[in-house]
Amino acid sequence: MNLSIALVDDEMIERKAMRKIIEDHFGKTIICGEAANGRQAIQLADEKRPNIMLMDIKMPGIDGLEAIERIKEKHPDIKFIMISAYDSFDYAKQAMKKGVKEYILKPATKEETIQAILNVYREIAEEQMNQERKKYAAEIAKKHFLQQIMDQNITKDLQTIKQEYFPTMKAGFFLVIDLEREEEREILSRKITETYRYSIIQEKNRAPFIMLIMSEDTVDKAEVLRFVRMLFLTSSGKKWMGIGGIYEQLQDFPRSFNEALLALGQLKVQNRGGYGFPTHTEAAVQEILKEILDCLLQNDVIRAIKHVKQTDEENLQPLYVLIKQNLHTKGIDTQNCSIDNSKSLSEWASFLHQCSLSVQQFYRSQGYVERAKQYIRNHFNELLTLEQVAEKVELSPPYFAKIFKEETGKTFVDYVTELRLEKAKELLLQNQLSFKEISFAVGYRDPNYFSRVFKKYFHMSPRAFRNTILKK
Numbered sequence: 001m002n003l004s005i006a007l008v009d010d011e012m013i014e015r016k017a018m019r020k021i022i023e024d025h026f027g028k029t030i031i032c033g034e035a036a037n038g039r040q041a042i043q044l045a046d047e048k049r050p051n052i053m054l055m056d057i058k059m060p061g062i063d064g065l066e067a068i069e070r071i072k073e074k075h076p077d078i079k080f081i082m083i084s085a086y087d088s089f090d091y092a093k094q095a096m097k098k099g100v101k102e103y104i105l106k107p108a109t110k111e112e113t114i115q116a117i118l119n120v121y122r123e124i125a126e127e128q129m130n131q132e133r134k135k136y137a138a139e140i141a142k143k144h145f146l147q148q149i150m151d152q153n154i155t156k157d158l159q160t161i162k163q164e165y166f167p168t169m170k171a172g173f174f175l176v177i178d179l180e181r182e183e184e185r186e187i188l189s190r191k192i193t194e195t196y197r198y199s200i201i202q203e204k205n206r207a208p209f210i211m212l213i214m215s216e217d218t219v220d221k222a223e224v225l226r227f228v229r230m231l232f233l234t235s236s237g238k239k240w241m242g243i244g245g246i247y248e249q250l251q252d253f254p255r256s257f258n259e260a261l262l263a264l265g266q267l268k269v270q271n272r273g274g275y276g277f278p279t280h281t282e283a284a285v286q287e288i289l290k291e292i293l294d295c296l297l298q299n300d301v302i303r304a305i306k307h308v309k310q311t312d313e314e315n316l317q318p319l320y321v322l323i324k325q326n327l328h329t330k331g332i333d334t335q336n337c338s339i340d341n342s343k344s345l346s347e348w349a350s351f352l353h354q355c356s357l358s359v360q361q362f363y364r365s366q367g368y369v370e371r372a373k374q375y376i377r378n379h380f381n382e383l384l385t386l387e388q389v390a391e392k393v394e395l396s397p398p399y400f401a402k403i404f405k406e407e408t409g410k411t412f413v414d415y416v417t418e419l420r421l422e423k424a425k426e427l428l429l430q431n432q433l434s435f436k437e438i439s440f441a442v443g444y445r446d447p448n449y450f451s452r453v454f455k456k457y458f459h460m461s462p463r464a465f466r467n468t469i470l471k472k
Contacts (some may be wrong), residue, residue: 003124004032005117006048008041008064009056009083014106018054021113038062042311043458045071057084068098083108133433138165140441144382146200146212152254157383157445162250165348166198172214172253173224174244174260181237185209191234195227207461208219208242208264208329212253219246221277228275240267241275258322259288261329265321278318285315289322296327296352298361304352309345315343320351327355332362356403368393369407370398373415380419381443386412420444421457428466435462 005022006065007015022029032048035041037059037102045053053071057064068080069229076406082095083107102116103125148154162169175192179185188209192199198214228241242264244256244428250468262285263278288307295304318467320342327334337354363371371393376384389412390400420442427438436447444450 002028002030003051003121004030004048006033006035006041006044006050007031008035008038008044008053008055008059009068010036010059010188011056014056014083017340018113021070021110023119024116025114038064041067042070045075046240049075050078051124052079052081052117053270054081055100056082057082065094068095069101072099079124080121081116111387129432133437136436137440140381141165142200146202146210147379149212149250149253149384150210150257154251154254155383158250167212168216169214171214171219171246171248172256173246174253174256175211175213175228176242176244176257176260176264177209177211178240178264179209179237180239181235184235184237184239185323187235188231191231208325209302210257210329212257218248221246222227225276232275238273240264240273242267243275243277253284255283258289261325262318262322264320269321281365282334285318285322287318289326292319292323292352293326296323296356297363299356301349301352301356301362304356305345305349308348309350311389313407315345316348319460323355325466327359330362332358345364350412358407363394367402368395368400370406373408376416376419380416380423381441383445384416384443416443417453421454424450424462425453425458425465431466438462 005026007018009015009018013442014302015036018086019034022031022401031051033044035044038188041055041064044050053068055064055068059067061072064082064084068082070076080098080100081094081102081104082100082105083104084095086417097171098253101120104112104116127407136407138312141161142165145158145165148158149175157209177188179188189211192201192211194211196213196215198216200212200214202210214308224243224246228243232239232241235336241259244258244260244263247256248254259278263276267276279385288311291307292304295301295307308316310438320339324337327337334355337351337358339351341347375389375392387397390397393400394449396405400449401412404415408415410418424438424442427433433441435451439450442450451461454465458465
């Protein structure tokens with residue numbers, strides 16, 4: 001850990017002595033400057049922003065205590081080690097009230113100075129670790145939040161995540177982008193997060209580029225269009241930007257996702273770059289879409305055609321676009337699936353037949369159990385049930401349980417538990433997260449239950465495991 005220290009004392013000989021101790025015992029530490037009085041110390045803090053300041057109390061003009069008070073107002077993260085020739089409890093009490101971490105009496109021994117600096121080092125390291133833990137937990141929660149919305153699965157835990165990480169969110173919408181030049185993804189991501197700090201951007205290399213944008217103020221279509229137009233003009237290269245509807249309630253966000261997919265598909269059908277909202281947003285289209293996607297997963301083309309027959313004529317084109325985009329988002333190749341005339345039933349039959357073949361080929365190539373294992377690996381930190389995973393691989397729960405045990409040699413529950421506990425061991429070894437944070441990170445919402453399961457498998461508690469490993 002490379003830290004910077006500033007030395008503040010009106011006696012040059014004292015500053016030289018402190019400099020030698022630091023250079024001899026803290027080789028990676030940068031001495032970013034020296035000051036001979038309080039005024040210079042304030043200026044030095046503004047210019048260099050050191051991690052630590054070694055500050056003498058008694059100096060001409062602005063003394064050490066006043067300098068600390070002023071510096072703390074602007075730079076609350078700077079840590080202070082106070083150096084004083086006065087063995088006064090009142091001085092020490094005042095210093096501690098102002099946030100001083102260590103108090104050294106002159107003439108300080110080398111060992112006292114080293115220990116004081118080490119103590120502050122440890123405090124800074126702990127603060128940095130806490131920040132990393134919070135960042136890691138936030139990333140996991142936000143990834144889960146976005147994925148569940150895209151899966152049309154609004155649960156109570158999403159409301160909890162919203163309250164914790166997006167408490168002032170007033171509206172949100174999806175933006176789905178297809179880029180010809182993938183290198184522009186980073187530019188667009190930066191622009192989006194600069195404007196909307198509550199944005200969640202899906203970290204995937206595969207197109208399309210999906211993001212949920214949430215605003216702390218109410219927004220209308222005109223404002224969103226201006227923002228997306230700015231994004232469109234910011235980067236070069238051909239691109240399509242589909243915008244979903246703007247909604248205030250979390251339960252409406254999945255609808256915005258489908259609308260963004262629809263808008264993107266409509267733009268791509270025109271075969272030119274552009275941006276905009278969908279021209280059709282009928283709820284009926286969303287319901288029919290779900291039914292047809294289920295039919296394709298079950299290889300039931302006849303039932304899918306029946307749903308098309310029951311669809312109003314004006315909804316056929318948006319339905320076609322949504323089917324294509326949903327399959328594409330899942331990674332299913334739809335290049336050979338197309339319709340020239342969305343009103344032609346024979347073309348629909350051919351289209352759905354080809355889509356069904358693509359879907360079956362996609363899932364056969366992965367294998368039921370392999371797909372299940374991949375899904376478990378991607379979602380082990382969430383609530384997972386056998387029924388849920390069976391549904392994802394389009395099998396009945398009893399049959400899925402049977403073939404899963406045959407291929408893996410383990411029951412579904414044992415497989416998930418072992419995967420979670422192996423991930424927990426990795427996090428324990430890193431020694432960065434608390435036991436509660438690790439419990440949540442590997443899919444257990446009850447830390448006490450997590451501890452019991454861990455002990456059952458490894459014959460020691462998570463705490464004992466970490467302590468044993470770190471002692472080696």
